[in-house]
Amino acid sequence: MKFVNKIELGDPSSKKQNFIDFKLKMLCCRYWYLDLWDCHDMVFPFWRIYWNKNEGGQLTLQDDVYKMTPDYIYIISPFTSFSTRYLNHHEFDSGIHVSGKNLTEKHNEAYYESKYLIHFFTHFNLGTPFDNVFPGIFKIELTDHLRERLNYLTERLKVENQNFKLTFNLKLQSFVKEAISNIGAELWKTINxxxxxxxxxxxxxxxxxxxxxxxxxxxxxxxxxxxxxxxxxxxxxxxxxxxxxxxxxxxxxxxxxxxxxxxxxxxxxxxxxxxxxxxxxxxxxxxxxxxxxxxxxxxx
CATH class of the missing domain: 1.10.10.60 (Homeodomain-like)
Structure with a gap:
């Protein structure tokens, strides 16, 4: 007969397991149509995930230019100095200029997709020490599971974008966690x-x-x-x-x-x-x- 090694954990094994804890804190999550997205040298202390449903968005990090496509999400770590642009309507070479509104179920999304940049974004923090990794932009291919989560989130954001229910929160956190798990191991040097x-x-x-x-x-x-x-x-x-x-x-x-x-x-x-x-x-x-x-x- 085996006895439970740690009664409080209900764990029958004598082998200790080490887990890494982080504190995911969501700051915002939105689904917008944009006619202007000229943002230059943005540096903020939170993570971002960007996804555009259509072509025309662009990210710049120093000399690297990322032409955004619907098959990828783009993860930006805290304190990264980067710029954004909507190529179909570009006016500014400095400053931060955004013009658009959130999409709702009343909008004909196909119509807006033909005239605007359809843009999903979420901001979040991971806590100490994970908010102090090296700056960068990470291009992550959409897996079937990520795409399924993203479709759910964008559809729900068209219905409700203020008081989110438990299911939305759980699926948003699941989406974020799976997305960042696809970043290369070299990013996480700070945990050691x-x-x-x-x-x-x-x-x-x-x-x-x-x-x-x-x-x-x-x-x-x-x-x-x-x-x-x-x-x-x-x-x-x-x-x-x-x-x-x-x-x-x-x-x-x-x-x-x-x-x-x-x-x-x-x-x-x-x-x-x-x-x-x-x-x-x-x-x-x-x-x-x-x-x-x-x-x-x-x-x-």
Whole structure:
């Protein structure tokens, strides 16, 4: 007779299993028709998945140009500086310009597909440390299962795009998880970072509103400030100072998404000296002002 090894788990085996946990947090999911999609040098602290039902969309990452096709989805990791374009109606070479509306069941989709760019997008976060992978755009071929999920999501978004039921949430999360599982293993290097760096990383997340110094953070892992700064840069491919600034702006974007808090209130809450300092850092990282981000006019 075998006895249950861990009563609380109901697990009869004595062999320990190690799982990787992440916290998927959905930020938005929309299905739009666009007549303008000129967005340049966008840098935001969340993941994106894009899919266009028809031809004409284009993504640019430095010198790489991705001509979007309906047989692929495009996954963009956080803090990637990229640009978008709708080739049939291109007007701007800088700034962020989007014009369109959500598709509903009242629209004749075939008609709109002949005149507009039919665009699905979702934004989300995965939590520590998965929101700090290397920047990039990843082209993923639509499997039959992904296509089935995508068809369900886009049809439901034409009926309801605000208060989603449990089934929609589960299928959206399933779609996102399967999509990102198709990204190459090299992307996930950050899950194997040094334990000292990960420990400080988690401390920063838990104390993001504080003014954090290199010496204070290095002391947490019993290292000299310069030595820890070098270790952090080697492991994360970013300086400790820039990482903290990025995480503060990421938190600011999250607060903007889910509250009506003022720019002054957020700048104080995140440890900036004043609104002007916060606004300067926010724009240097995202490319737009916090006021424009708060308005939502940049979306897509």
């Amino acid at each position: 970072i040094d334990d000292r760096v990960l420990s400080v990383h988690r401390f920063i997340e838990a104390n993001i509103g504080e003014k954090l110094s290199n010496s204070e953070l290095a002391a947490l892992v019993n290292m000299a400030p310069n030595s820890f700064a070098r270790l952090f840069k080697d492991e994360m491919n970013i300086t400790l100072h820039n990482f903290i600034q990025n995480r503060k702006i990421a938190k600011a974007c999250e607060i903007f998404e889910h509250t009506n808090e003022t720019i002054e209130g957020i700048s104080y809450r995140l440890g900036f000296s004043d609104r002007y300092h916060f606004s300067r850092v926010f724009k240097s990282i995202t490319g737009i002002s916090p006021a424009l981000y708060k308005s939502g006019r940049y979306t897509s």
